[in-house]
Amino acid sequence: MQDIGIAIQRPTHVKGECPVIPGLRKKNNLARHFRLFRRLYEYHLLGQMATGEPLCDVCQLQNFSKPAASWCSECEEAFCIECDDRHSRRKLTNNHKKISIRDYQKLPQSALEIKHHCSVHEEKYEYYCTNHVSPCCVKCAKEAHKKCEIDSLRDAVQNIKTSSSVTNIEQNLFEIQSIFEKIRDEKRSNLKHMDEKTKTYQKEIPDLRKQINCHLDSLELEMIKNIRDKQQEVKTKAEGFISIIDSKVKNVEKAINNIDQMKSHATDLQIFLSLREIEKDVERELSYIKELKTNPELKTVDVQLQVSNCLKSLQKDVKVWGEISIKTFDSTVCTEVTTEKQAQMILPCKSRKYVSDIHSITLKKNTSFKVQSENCKLAGCEIVPDGDILLVNQSYNIILMYNQSGGRIKEFKMPWKPYDITYICNDIVAISFIAEKKVCTFNTKNEQLDILYASPEKVFGIAYKHDKLFLRCGNIGIRIITVSGTLISDIKFDSHSTLYLCVGNSGQIYYPKSQERRVNCCDRQGNIQWTVAAYLLSEVRGITCGLNGIVFAADNAGGVTVISADGQQSKRILDKSSGLRDPYCIHFSDKRNQLLVCNQVDGQAFLYDVHY
The missing domain is CATH 1.20.140 (Butyryl-CoA Dehydrogenase, subunit A; domain 3)
Structure with missing residues (x-):
């Protein structure tokens, strides 16, 4: 109906021809059809006005009522088709971003109430005050915010739709x-x-x-x-x-x-x-x-x-x-x-921490302790939210619990040989059992062990993220299941030299290719995002995710390498001088900013505080 009205108002048709139905001329009662269509359009317009649909702001200033077709966020005005056409042709406004009026109406009221211009000085916002967490115009910046820390508003909102702020809050x-x-x-x-x-x-x-x-x-x-x-x-x-x-x-x-x-x-x-x-x-x-x-x-x-x-x-x-x-x-x-x-903090402020350069990362040794066992083989480790440390000792089929000072709390005897461990929630961990091809949940409080998933292949490393378990599963590659044991999907690749994996907060999956001395990052569909094969890496064993997508990788040369979120930088952060000897398992706690690294054979565990 709106198109009919536009055609009637724009006399660009052939003389004597109907503006709506080409080829319809006087001999076909053109005048009667024209009046009919115009009357229909008038009813449509009245209906829009009656239902409160937006009208063109420019036309209303001229005492006309035309339905709005688009909205300009820069001008903060609604335009009909004709006014929008003129607006797009003007040199000063042809680069303004516009959306359809229907899309504009879909925005929440809180977004509609936000203006792009200062209500005091009627000037466009140009700056952002991090002290008051608010936008300001040039005059506001000079008058009310002259002692504040001011950033460019363009820089502050750049790429906001794809930023981690939106991703995290979603x-x-x-x-x-x-x-x-x-x-x-x-x-x-x-x-x-x-x-x-x-x-x-x-x-x-x-x-x-x-x-x-x-x-x-x-x-x-x-x-x-x-x-x-x-x-x-x-x-x-x-x-x-x-x-x-x-x-x-x-x-x-x-x-x-x-x-x-x-x-x-x-x-x-x-x-x-x-x-x-x-x-x-x-x-x-x-x-x-x-x-x-x-x-x-x-x-x-x-x-x-x-x-x-x-x-x-x-x-x-x-x-x-x-x-x-x-x-x-x-x-x-x-x-x-x-x-x-x-x-907890998604907007720019002074206290916000973000790891942009891995070379600023340093480790401070918190404690180290040795598992008291004649025959020790540590294959998995985890720092639970309250700070206790869980270690998987395959030699005796046990899970060991230590405190932050290295004091032994208790041990849990398993019915089969465990391989890896990951924390889920509420004192519940998931444990992989390689020979039995099982994944079980274990409650560290009441010591109840339940079989969660029976795998067709051997299960090696295991990771938990966003209500999902990620299994390094035999020749399959990586299998993703729910916490109730329902299969979601598989990521297939040549996995014969991959034992462990970890998952980032944004869903990226990281896994080492030990024999090829590299680390891969892929998405949930298995598409490789980047590969690191730097000279710093020997045969990678354990791997864990740090803050903002950084990765820590332990290798058989007795060292730990930190890799940037984009895979472009890598840095040796620990070596044999730290006491590492073929470290097999490694875990980073983002709640405590701590890194746990364990030697496989001598039972030595090292706990570090991570600083940026």
């Missing part, structure tokens, strides 16, 4: 969404189980009632009522909790959708300033998730009935049908967010 939102959905699903499953168990009890009660005399009629009714009351009481609380989680899921989904729309249609400045508000929401939800650990509403509930033993024999002594109790169990949902640390 990842946080996705993880928060996943956590809330899992909590909701677990609670619903819990209610379903409780409903089924309640139905079972309700059936058992009248069955038992038939075996005893009618003296118990009143007791039967009373007990059924008590069961229903108790069940309803718990159910009401649970449904209220689910309602809260549902609302949070919707809020997160809305935030994700807002980011998608901003990435597609908003200006860099709009995204840049909107992220601060979204970050506050993210931090609030992260705080709520942390509080859930101590919230009794998160616990799984169960209804239980213990029938009195006296019922069957002592009618006169029985005063109640049984006892009802509600038993709670710890939730199985992982409430830890892997990117929480990165999401």
Whole structure:
């Protein structure tokens, strides 16, 4: 309909010909058709005005009402097709970035409220004040921010849509969404189980009632009522909790959708300033998730009935049908967010740390200790969030736990020979067992071992990231599974000299090719992003990811090499003089900024604090 109106307003058609239907001339009642189309267009225009759709700002200044077709973020005005055409032809405005009015309307209200011009001086924003975390024009920079640290706004917002700021906050939102959905699903499953168990009890009660005399009629009714009351009481609380989680899921989904729309249609400045508000929401939800650990509403509930033993024999002594109790169990949902640390500060500020040059990285030795064992073969290591250290000793099929000072806490005996270990959440780790071709989860608190995945090939190295486990799996290459053991995908490559792997926060996968003395970085589809085969690398054994995509690689020459996120730089950061002797396993803790390196055969472990 809008095209019809434009054709009517633009008399570029052949004289005597219909502007909408070429070839339609007077002999075909052109005038009648023209009036009809014009009337339809007028109705369409009135409909747009009635529904509140944007109109052309330029035409409205001239007392015309034409529907807007585009929006210019530089001018902060809506244009109809004709005004947009003139706007694009002007020398001063032909390079302005414009979007369709429909895309403009998809932006969240918070982005629409952000302007590109100073409300005080009516000048365009040119600078960004890192002290006040706000944009400013030239006059504001000279007057109100003359003592502040000022950056160019163009530099501050450059590549913001593809920056780690957007990536990190999106990842946080996705993880928060996943956590809330899992909590909701677990609670619903819990209610379903409780409903089924309640139905079972309700059936058992009248069955038992038939075996005893009618003296118990009143007791039967009373007990059924008590069961229903108790069940309803718990159910009401649970449904209220689910309602809260549902609302949070919707809020997160809305935030994700807002980011998608901003990435597609908003200006860099709009995204840049909107992220601060979204970050506050993210931090609030992260705080709520942390509080859930101590919230009794998160616990799984169960209804239980213990029938009195006296019922069957002592009618006169029985005063109640049984006892009802509600038993709670710890939730199985992982409430830890892997990117929480990165999401704490996403906008430019003075205190923000970013590893841009690997040559600025230094290691300070924290402690070193030796595993007290006659025959030792350390194949895997991990620093858990509370700082405890887990070591895989293949010689005795055990997992050892040490504190930060090197003091031995305990050991866990495994039924098979373990190969590698990775931390998941809530004191749960995943362990690969090479000969048995299994991956198991192990709870370091209650020492429960459960088989998670049975592999068709031997499983070597293992890594966890974003609710997924990445397995170095025999001739397959790399196999990706969920934490529930469901196969997601495979990355196939010539993997005969690859034992370990690690995964970056942005999803990149790193793995060594030991015999070829190089390290590869690939995406989830297996496409190689870069390869490092520098003279610094000998046969690489263990590998681990540091902050901002940097990689630490341990080799059989008794050293550790650090590689930049883009694979363009590498630097020898540890060598034999540090006491390393064929280090096999290595792990970096981004929560503690610590690097753990272990010799394979002599049981020596070295813990370093990483500085930038």
